[in-house]
Amino acid sequence: MGLLRNQIKDRVSVESKKFKALPSRTIKKRKFDGEDQAAFPFMKKPLREPQPPKQGGKSASAVEIKCYDATRTMIRERLVEAFSKVAGEVEDMEKKEQVSACDPVGVAVSVESVLYKNMGPSKGAKAAVRYRAISFNVKDPKNPDFRRKLLLGEVKPETMVTMLPEEMDSDERQSQNKQIIEHALAKIPDHSAVDEKESE
Structure with missing residues (x-):
C-alpha cells in the first residue's frame, strides 16, 4: 500500500513537471452567439466594444447625430x-489647433438642439424662415x-438664434456693409446748421 502510494506521488510529480515545462498558451474566448443564448438564456450577451471611427465613412459619433x-x-x-x-478653411496655425480640438458632431447637435428648443420644429412658417x-x-x-x-x-x-442675417455675414461682408452705410450717411446733408441759423 505504501509502495503504491509512493509510485503515485512520483508519477504525479513527473507529470506536473512536464506540464510546467509546456509553453504557456493563451486561451481564446469564443464568441457568444445566438445558439449560446438559446442554450444558456440566463447568460448575458457581452457588450460590444466601441469601434474606432472609420476613415472616409461614418464616424463612431454618427450615432449621436441621429434623432x-x-x-x-x-x-x-x-x-x-x-x-x-x-479645418480646411483656416490658415492661421493657432486657429488650426483650436479647430482640430473641436468636435463638429457635438457642436452640430448642440446648435440644432438650441434651434429646436427656442424655435420648435422647422415646419412652421416663421421657424422655417429662421x-x-x-x-x-x-x-x-x-x-x-x-x-x-x-x-x-x-x-x-443661444446667441445665434436671435442674430439678424447681417450679423451672421462674413467679416469681410460686414466691413463692406459698414462702409456702404457710412458712405450713404456722409451724402445726407447736415440740416442742423441751417436749423440753428433759422432759430436765431
Missing part, C-alpha cells in the same frame, strides 16, 4: 458637413467666418 425626428437628423447632418469644412437663414449662413462657401465662430464657441448657439 427620433428625421428632419432634425437631416439638419444635424448638414451642420456636421458644414463644420467639417472649417432655419433657412441660419442654415444658409452656416453652409455659405463665402462665409467661413460664421462657421468657424460657431465651431470655436466664439458665437454661442
Whole structure:
C-alpha cells in the first residue's frame, strides 16, 4: 500500500513537471452567439466594444447625430458637413489647433438642439424662415467666418438664434456693409446748421 502510494506521488510529480515545462498558451474566448443564448438564456450577451471611427465613412459619433425626428437628423447632418469644412478653411496655425480640438458632431447637435428648443420644429412658417437663414449662413462657401465662430464657441448657439442675417455675414461682408452705410450717411446733408441759423 505504501509502495503504491509512493509510485503515485512520483508519477504525479513527473507529470506536473512536464506540464510546467509546456509553453504557456493563451486561451481564446469564443464568441457568444445566438445558439449560446438559446442554450444558456440566463447568460448575458457581452457588450460590444466601441469601434474606432472609420476613415472616409461614418464616424463612431454618427450615432449621436441621429434623432427620433428625421428632419432634425437631416439638419444635424448638414451642420456636421458644414463644420467639417472649417479645418480646411483656416490658415492661421493657432486657429488650426483650436479647430482640430473641436468636435463638429457635438457642436452640430448642440446648435440644432438650441434651434429646436427656442424655435420648435422647422415646419412652421416663421421657424422655417429662421432655419433657412441660419442654415444658409452656416453652409455659405463665402462665409467661413460664421462657421468657424460657431465651431470655436466664439458665437454661442443661444446667441445665434436671435442674430439678424447681417450679423451672421462674413467679416469681410460686414466691413463692406459698414462702409456702404457710412458712405450713404456722409451724402445726407447736415440740416442742423441751417436749423440753428433759422432759430436765431
